[in-house]
Amino acid sequence: MRAIVLDGFGGPDVMRWAEVPTxxxxxxxxxxxxxxxxxxxxxxxxxxxxxxPPPGASDLLGLECSGVIDAIGEGVEEWRTGDEVVALLAGGGYAEQVVVPAGQVVRPPAGIDLVSAAGLIEVAATVMSNMDHVHLTPGESLLVHGGAGGIGTFAIQYAKALGCLVATTASAAKLDHCRGLGAAIAIDYSGDWLAELLAATGDRGVDVILDIIGAKYLDANISALRDDGRLVIIGMQKGTKAELNIARLLNKRATVTATSLRGRPLGQKAAITQDVAKRVWPMISDGRVKPAPETRVPLSEAARAHELLASGELVGKIVLTVD
Incomplete structure (x- = not known):
């Protein structure tokens, strides 16, 4: 089969379309x-x-895919060859074929074509599991950083569907997109987003923050939390180390937590995957959550897709298609 392989680490130019063992x-x-x-x-x-990648996982890129089951391992009884599925992966997706634990595949949401479905499972599993982790409940407020990206586009709609007030940060050109998704407060991150958030919430801040930025926003995120607020960090786009004001954390009785989906035990990942099918797919099928705007690029041109994503110019999700 063919797959995208890496000739070392670096820019998109290290990616190559090549023959690899099936x-x-x-x-x-x-x-x-x-x-x-x-x-x-x-x-x-x-x-x-x-x-x-975690130990034992494929070293090929790719954390989610869609396709058709063409082979079944011993002991798998719930699937048949020819079944259409989406899969949550620890790696290996940038290839014409990929193996995955049977518990980490589910049928696509009703009414969504197989290609578009490929870009749903990772963001859905990430957002749902993290909102469960910090116990986001109806009536609370959520701040999502990066509201126009794949995670942000989903998180805004998911929290709104749960009955929460949603605030987000994004570039100025993408704020209307975020408002259209349901963000009641949309703030240009290039300005003083903390001051604008506090002004918009009457200096109260928010109950929960979903953060993809990391170190750069840690101090401001703590300031943006209400009493008993919860910050969950899922990305490190702007650094891994920052100073934490413990006194401010104590005074707010606040929680700072961080999670990663990729390295979870197989049982946890299977449970999350099945929960997505039960709880999130109906939201997508009935329109409460709409798939992100989508840009399709052939898998053989994955380097171009990485350049597009890194540019920050796109809204929504990039999906690599396989002939």
Whole structure:
């Protein structure tokens, strides 16, 4: 089969379309003939050498895909060859075929074509599991950083569907997009977003923050939390180390937590995947959550897709298509 391989770590130029051995499913796994692959910022980090796959996972890029099951490992009874699925991966998606534990595949949402479905499972699993982790409840407020990206586009709609007030930061050109998704407060991150957020909330701040930025925003995020607020960090786009004001954290009885979906135990990932199908897919099928605007690029041109994502100019999701 063919796949995108890396000739070392670095820029998009290290990516190459090449012949590689075809994987075969072990007991408890299925093999998916890929129709499309979702592109995530984690892919860019792995390409640069900053986000290695967990032990035992494929060293190929790709954390989510859609396709058709074409081989089934021993002990798998719930799937048949020919079934259309989307899959949550620890790696291996940038290829014509990929093997995945059977618990991490689900059918696509009703009414969504197979290619578009490829870009849904990673963001849905990430947002849903993290909002469960910090116990976001109806009536609370959520701040989402990067509201126009794949995670942000989904998180705004998901929280609104739960009955929460949503605030977000994004570039000035993308604020109307965020408002259209349901953000009641949309702030240009190039200005003093903290001051604007506090002004918009009567100096109260928000209950929960979903942060993809990391170190650069840590202090401001703590200031933006209400009493008993919760900050969950899922990205490190602007650094990994920052100073934490523990006194401010104590005075607010606030929580700072960080999670990663990729390295979770298989049982946890399977449970999250199945929960997405039960709880999130109906929201997508009935229109409460709409898929992000989508840019399709052939898998063989994955380097161009990485350049597009890194540019920050796109709104929504990039999906790599396989002939």
């Amino acid at each position: 994987p075969h499913p072990e007991p408890g796994e299925v093999r998916v003939r890929t129709a499309a692959v979702g592109v995530n910022r984690a892919d860019l980090l792995q390409r640069q050498g900053h986000y290695p």
